[in-house]
Amino acid sequence: MIRDHFRILTVDLTSGKGKIVTIEGRDTEAGGSGLAALLFDKYGHLDKPWDVPEQPLIFTIGPLTGYFPLMSKTVCGFKSPYHNQYGESHAGGRSALSLRFADLDGLVITGKAARPSYISIGSRHLEVKDVHYMWGIDLQRSGKMLRKMIGGAGHRSIFRIGPAGENLSAYACITVDTYRHFGRLGGGAVMGSKNLKAIAIQGDGVFQLPEGKEYAELFEEVHKQLTTTDMMDKYHNLGTPVNVAVLNGLKALPIRNLQQTTDPNIKGITGETFADDTLLRNTACAGCPVGCIHIGFVREKFMEPNQYLYRQVSYDHEPIFATGSMLGITNAFSVLGIIDMVEKMGLDVMSAGVALAWATEALEKGLISEKETLVPLKFNDAAGYKEAIQHLGLGSNDFYRLLAQGTMKAAAQYGGEDFACVLGQEMAGYATGEVFFTSQALGFRHSHLDSGGYSYDQKHTTERKVKEAVDFLVKDEQGRVLLTSMVACLFAREVYKDDLLADCLSSLGYTTLADNMQQVAQHIQKLRWRLRLATGFDPAAVKIPKRFTEVTTWKGPIDPKFLKQLKKEYTKRIIELGKEEPKEQ
Amino acid sequence: MKTAKVLTTPRMERCIGCHSCSLACARLVHKKLSWDTAGIRIISSGGLSTGFEAKSCLACNPAPCALACPTGAFSQRKGGGVIFKSKHCIQCGDCAEACPVEAIYLDATSEPFVCIHCGQCVPYCPHDCLEMAEVVVEPSTEKEAEEVAS
Numbered sequence: 001m002i003r004d005h006f007r008i009l010t011v012d013l014t015s016g017k018g019k020i021v022t023i024e025g026r027d028t029e030a031g032g033s034g035l036a037a038l039l040f041d042k043y044g045h046l047d048k049p050w051d052v053p054e055q056p057l058i059f060t061i062g063p064l065t066g067y068f069p070l071m072s073k074t075v076c077g078f079k080s081p082y083h084n085q086y087g088e089s090h091a092g093g094r095s096a097l098s099l100r101f102a103d104l105d106g107l108v109i110t111g112k113a114a115r116p117s118y119i120s121i122g123s124r125h126l127e128v129k130d131v132h133y134m135w136g137i138d139l140q141r142s143g144k145m146l147r148k149m150i151g152g153a154g155h156r157s158i159f160r161i162g163p164a165g166e167n168l169s170a171y172a173c174i175t176v177d178t179y180r181h182f183g184r185l186g187g188g189a190v191m192g193s194k195n196l197k198a199i200a201i202q203g204d205g206v207f208q209l210p211e212g213k214e215y216a217e218l219f220e221e222v223h224k225q226l227t228t229t230d231m232m233d234k235y236h237n238l239g240t241p242v243n244v245a246v247l248n249g250l251k252a253l254p255i256r257n258l259q260q261t262t263d264p265n266i267k268g269i270t271g272e273t274f275a276d277d278t279l280l281r282n283t284a285c286a287g288c289p290v291g292c293i294h295i296g297f298v299r300e301k302f303m304e305p306n307q308y309l310y311r312q313v314s315y316d317h318e319p320i321f322a323t324g325s326m327l328g329i330t331n332a333f334s335v336l337g338i339i340d341m342v343e344k345m346g347l348d349v350m351s352a353g354v355a356l357a358w359a360t361e362a363l364e365k366g367l368i369s370e371k372e373t374l375v376p377l378k379f380n381d382a383a384g385y386k387e388a389i390q391h392l393g394l395g396s397n398d399f400y401r402l403l404a405q406g407t408m409k410a411a412a413q414y415g416g417e418d419f420a421c422v423l424g425q426e427m428a429g430y431a432t433g434e435v436f437f438t439s440q441a442l443g444f445r446h447s448h449l450d451s452g453g454y455s456y457d458q459k460h461t462t463e464r465k466v467k468e469a470v471d472f473l474v475k476d477e478q479g480r481v482l483l484t485s486m487v488a489c490l491f492a493r494e495v496y497k498d499d500l501l502a503d504c505l506s507s508l509g510y511t512t513l514a515d516n517m518q519q520v521a522q523h524i525q526k527l528r529w530r531l532r533l534a535t536g537f538d539p540a541a542v543k544i545p546k547r548f549t550e551v552t553t554w555k556g557p558i559d560p561k562f563l564k565q566l567k568k569e570y571t572k573r574i575i576e577l578g579k580e581e582p583k584e585q
Numbered sequence: 586m587k588t589a590k591v592l593t594t595p596r597m598e599r600c601i602g603c604h605s606c607s608l609a610c611a612r613l614v615h616k617k618l619s620w621d622t623a624g625i626r627i628i629s630s631g632g633l634s635t636g637f638e639a640k641s642c643l644a645c646n647p648a649p650c651a652l653a654c655p656t657g658a659f660s661q662r663k664g665g666g667v668i669f670k671s672k673h674c675i676q677c678g679d680c681a682e683a684c685p686v687e688a689i690y691l692d693a694t695s696e697p698f699v700c701i702h703c704g705q706c707v708p709y710c711p712h713d714c715l716e717m718a719e720v721v722v723e724p725s726t727e728k729e730a731e732e733v734a735s
Contacts, residue, residue, distance in 0.1 A: 066618060069605075097604070101619065124693070154602075154628030154637070155620055206619040206692055209612060219612070227711060281636075284603035286620070289711040291601035 001207045002063075002508050006035060006105040009126070010043070011119055013194050014053060014111030016128040018121075027512045027520075031062030032487035033088060034524035035106055036077030037531055040086055043108055046534045050079040051168070051193040053112035059099065059199075060107075062487040063510050064501075066100035068219060069226050070492040072285040074099060074176075075484060081186040081193075082170040082406055082425055085535040088445050088528075089184050092285035092489060093177035094203070098157035101203030113195040116166075120150055122202030134197050138162055138344040139175050140311070142197065150200040160198040161188040162346025164393040168192050169404035171351035171425070175343070179283065179293050179314040183348045184425060184447060215507040222500065227289050231494050235292035236282070240317035241271030243429070244325070250458070250554045252432045255325045256379050257357035258421050258547050261431045268330035269320055278332050280312060285489070292491060298336045313340045318448075321429030322353025326421075327360070328379030341386045345393025347404075354426035355407045356388055362416040372399035372414070418546040432457035433555060435469050437548050438566040442539050442574060444477065444528055449490055451476035461555050464562045470569045474577070481528065482521035529578035539571040587722040589664025591644040591702045592625070592715065599712040600637040602627060606706040606715060613705045615698065621690050624700030625715075639714070642666050642688045642700035646723070650699070653683035659697075663722045666702050 001007075004026050011018040029038040036058050043056040058077040065071050074095040080087035099107065103123045113128065116135040120127045131149075134142050139162035146158050157177055165172035165188030172188025173181045182188075191197070209215060226232055234242055247253040248266040255263050267273060278296035285293070299310045313336045323329065323338040342349045360377040362368045370376055374391055375384045388400075395401040403410040411420040421427045423437060424446025430436050432454045439453025440446055448454060451473045460469070479498075480490060486504075488496050496504075498517060505514035513520060544567065549560045610623035620626065625641040644665025651659040651667045658673035659680050676695035681687075690698040704717040 066608075097620065101621075153630075154626070204621060206611075206617050206622050209616050209618050216612075223709070282601050284601040286602070286604045287608065289603045289605045289709070291603060291711060293601075 001103055001205075002210070002510075006031070007103065008039065008106040008108060009104050009121060010108040010110065011121075011126065011128070012111040013109060013113040013117065013119075013128060013196060016113075018126045026063065026510070027516070028523060029527070030482075030485040030513060030520055030524065031065070031105060032060055032073075032075045032485040033481050033528065034485040034520070035060040035062070036075045036088060037086075037524065037527045039106055039108055040077050040531055041527070043110065044079060044086065044531075046531075050081045050084050050190065053194065054110055055079050055190070057109040057187070057190045057194065057196075058106060059095070060487075061096050061099045061105060062485055063508065063513065064486040064488070064504055065096045066287060067215075067508055068222050068504050070288045070290065070489045070495070071486055072096050072287040073484070073487045073489050075487055076174065076182040076187050078185075078187055078190045079535060080170075081168065081189040083537070085537050086528075086531040087185040089174075089182040089187050090449075090484065090487075091174070091176045091180045091182040092288070093180035094155075094157040094286040095159065095176050095180070095201070096487060097286040098155070098201040098203035101155070101205045102201050103205040103207075107199075107201075109194065109196065109199075111194065116195050116197050118146070118198040118200060119196065120200040120202070123205030125202070131197055135166060136163060139346045140344055143175075143178060146198050146200065150202075152202045152204065155204065156200055156202045158198055158200045160346075161191045161196075162344060162393065164346045164404065165189055165192040167393070167395045167401075167404070169347060169393070169395070170406050171348040171404070172346055173348045175346055179295065180285065181348070183350065184445065186348075188346050210508055218503055218507045222495070222504070223289070225495050226492065232290045232491065235491050236290050238271035238275050239292050239294045241274050241294070241315060241320055243271070243317040244320055245270040245272065247430065247432075248325075250432070252430060252553045253325050254321060254421065254427060254429060254431045256328045257326060257361045257419060258427070258431060258551060259361070261551055261553055263325065263330065265330045266325070269324040269332050269335055271317075274315055274320070274332050278315075278336060288489065290491070296332070296336050298333065298340050300337075311340055313343065315339060318429050319349040319353075322350045323385070325429075326353050326357040327385055329382055329385070330380070331382070334382035337382055338385050338389060341389040345389060347389065347393055350428060351407075351426040352389060352392055354421050355392065355403050355410070356385055358407045358411065358416065358420050359388070359403060361419055362411075362414060365416065367415045368399065372397070374400075420545050421547060422545060423548070424542065430454040431551050431553060433553055434558060434563040434566055435460075435473070437544055437558075437563060438570055439473050441542050441544050442567065442570045443473075444532060449480070451480060464559065466562070466565045466569050469566060470573055473570060474573055478521045478525050481525050482517060485520075485524055523581065526577050526579075526581055529574060530580065533575070533578035539574045542567070542571075587663070588719045589662075589702075589722050590704060590717045591665050591720055592641060592700055592704060592707070593718045594625070594639040594641060594714060595716055596712070596714045597637060597639055599714050600627065600639070601712060602629065602637045603711065605709040605711065606639075609706045609709040610700075614701065614703060622692055622698045623690070624698065625706055626690060640687050642702070643686060644702065644720070649683040649685065650680035650689060653679045655679060662702070664702075664720045667699060669697065669699055669701070671696070
């Protein structure tokens, strides 16, 4: 609904009761990332650990959610178990439209349920229900149970956690509608710490649209741009896995724990191979006609004679890199088998794959033994990795419990910090060079999506200009934080340029916001950094492990001096960004 | 021979669940932001892993919903389906109950929303799942039958 304030539902799991709260800030924090930061500022406890019951778990949407195509993402804000600092994770599926139609701009969950429970909300209901019997059940099975228990198929969104979240893994994800995830930074463990197995959001509200032609005509224009131009072809066609062959060709694909950046056998896991051999169909987030979600399948013989089962598994570039190239696996079906196990456990796929890549090399080097790994981890041994993923999700022994807190935490105890591929958190699938490494290591979410560092590396092959590169990271982050406050899918960033965003906001009556987008973006960027620093982030203390300086890309070897300069400059800029903003007179 | 157009959903196995059709119907026909108050609604059939189904009017003739309507708010549409006149509706919900395929949505006030076979949703489907089909209008009165015969 169009309103000049935020309508927030707070739910206290300890009492099982909720409250509708009105919060000002539409013209200053907009929604999405800005609103999540605003709500964390209000409800969060900067100095308390991530897992105390009073810490909030926040979900927000933006002013354009549902009103325009590809405004289809939800922002999750929380104090992360990964680093005990404020963080964000984003997901699509039906989450955003469900919140919109539940007539909420945000959902804030505090407290801890006495027994494992789920929250069910809609525009006209709120229920906290005991589902203790579902604790310990994997994500696929609990998903089926929840779908039967909660009505409204198709017009609802179900967020849920698996064993990894229950076991408080620092990189447990929150799975949304089977195929999407609040993947990074451990939101799943926050739910686990609250005894919260699932959140179901029923999108059952109905709203009037703006009168007059402006909105209707603009919708048509945006829809046309998104569906009739070739801007979205990449995502609709092969999807993000198109990157696998491209990066491999550039010598920029992390392979075997980043010991290599290119592999002649990569053909088995390229986007083309996935499409030719494994692709069953595409699917989409609600409100997005692009349909970038690619669904492949795993088929397993579980018994003789010829008894098979099959499951559908979504794939993207990042899961393919993390459970494929990073683990030396070059068979598409083997990759899907590992992703499937990651899905069951409810782990962040990038962190899980990269953690096991480190463990494999640590085992090779004799820093750990099979006593720790329980399975003889070897690059290209898919069966072993599937078993290891299960150990990681279930926390089978001290080693896996520690590894599930982060690769660097395990490396600190067992050794091997030099080859732990950690850039703030386990790396994303781009070994494009110094700017990307800096961008992920220091970026707000430690995500490849914080800013386009990977793209900058590819466009500036010979340059070593520190200030220009960091200017780009800061400016690009600002543009992206505006989009994630609307909340747009970042795949639409080439369509939703500033002018179009301003038109969209104006057509819904958000004229002040439309007139001040740049100031708002700057403010949100600064607000997020202020919260990050206030919860303990020290960019100067971030270490980029030696392995990243041993990489050779198409540009040649990594330049450690340039990397160091970038890190120093970006650190300075982050500290500036995180300073308290002067109060307006 | 008189013909009419009706909305059909012949290729739903292609559906990606984007809800563009429902949102278009709500936006263009009913001037609302909703995925419920629409003549076509998409549901996942047994979870996302088994695809999607469309809930929409099958253009019955005679239409059970029109027969069930006690006030004439729903009347038979030539070629199948119904014509809805909201001023005659008492929001009893009998139409939705009579529909064998749950094609009619009742909002919180029990106001019914049903497909009017206008076809405005069709171009918004990115995978061409929907189609306007031409059907022959069966003459409903003797006079009409004579006209057709002559």
